[in-house]
Amino acid sequence: MTFDARTGANDPDRFGTESFYAALGRAFVAMCAVVPVLFLIEAMDVWLQAGFDPAAGIIPRRIEGLDGVFFGPFLHHDFDHLYSNSIPLILLGTFVLAAGARRFLYSTLVIIFVSGLGVWFTGSPNTIVVGASGVIFGYLGLLLMRGIVERSWWNFAVVLLVFLLYGWQLLGVLPTDEPISWQGHLFGLVGGLLAAIIFRRRPRSDDPYYSDTAPGLY
Template sequence: MAYGIPDTRTDAATFGTESFYASIGRAFVTMCAVVPVLFLIEAIDVGIGAGTLDMAGGILPHHLAGLDGVLFSPFLHAGWDHLYGNAVPLILLGTFALAGGARRFLWSTFVIMLVSGLGVWFIGDPNTVVVGASGVIFGYLGLLFARGFVERSWWNFGVALFIGLLYWYQLFNILPTDQRISWQGHLLGLVGGFLAAILFRRRS
């Protein structure tokens, strides 16, 4: 007698299933563990001299010395207010992005960091140092939004729409406005999220 074994990966992606809620729960716990690491890094930066790590690991547009910031800058923030502003949306969006699978979450994050970071390095203001996780946050927003279409996953689309409505005022930060805001990182992070959704879409 043959028994059918459910595909847990597919089941976890199906809204309303037990596996779906379990994957959301695991992802939420993981993201809640990641954010305190960012607070620890900021505490170390303050302890050794506020801005020291930002200068060492931030993106310095057009300068080869600041190219390593593509990898390090998302973990750094320009003060506690900057970090507090990023913490909640990072947990929310990161949870749903991670719930779609750990491997493609990591690859998607890498693509988002690369597109956003390199874009900032190429077109950013050379007289600035760019730090912060907001490029990745916008990337996760774009990732979830695009997954709704490329995977016909309406819960991903719904989550992106809901969080976009919660933080609608932040969406204006993809436009050239305040010089202290890296709109380039936000806009290109969003583009990186779209690209990652296509590259790492779930195959049916």
């Protein structure tokens, strides 16, 4: 298939093109496939009584809990905990993944490590922290910052949608007496903001259609 580079007629990052909708659809299907894997892990933990949470969760300021920085986001306290994370993970993850698989992978790794290490350094050593909520807040922060640094009206539209749906959850970054890791939320959000800046799109100098106000793809 051919297209005119001056019009971006088949640009997967250009709103309204076939490639754009195809990328969004593929991202949605991929994120929908991730959630059953998380349910399978939780089912194995419950049915086999494997004790995944204490074995692979984050235990702040303890060396034996440091591996939880990576494994913790794939574990959940129970099925209710997993249910509450599933829809925002699919929705926010779809928008992040639609912008490119490589950026999605690198950004997710940054979010996981910033969120996890933040919890490990600042959380209570008497707790075990598991769950994908740090990643979810990371995606939220990434989408918010991406709308700013990439200066795209499509990204700003995504920011508005995300704010309307989940803006109230930003309160989850504040200290609370509830049994939730506000540190994971806070540092996940910070990780997402950093990832949006580090892995932002830059203009393509060889394409006259792109400018400083219309960032191109790597």
